[in-house]
Amino acid sequence: MQPIVGTxxxxxxxxxxxxxxxxxxxxxxxxxYRVAGGNKLP
Incomplete structure (x- = not known):
């Protein structure tokens, strides 16, 4: 993962x-990962 910081x-x-x-x-x-946008994992 790579953040986009905008500063x-x-x-x-x-x-x-x-x-x-x-x-x-x-x-x-x-x-x-799961809670950060409703991502579903197997």
Whole structure:
């Protein structure tokens, strides 16, 4: 996945980049994917 951040503000970009440090389990990732727009998984 690649985010589209919509900012050129260096401070905001640094804050957004910190999100890459978040570690999710496979279950957490699938749950976020599922609820983020009604995505259905098998």
């Amino acid at each position: 050129m503000n260096p401070e905001r970009l640094q804050d957004i980049a910190k999100a890459s440090e978040v570690k999710l389990t496979r279950e957490e990732w699938y749950e976020l």
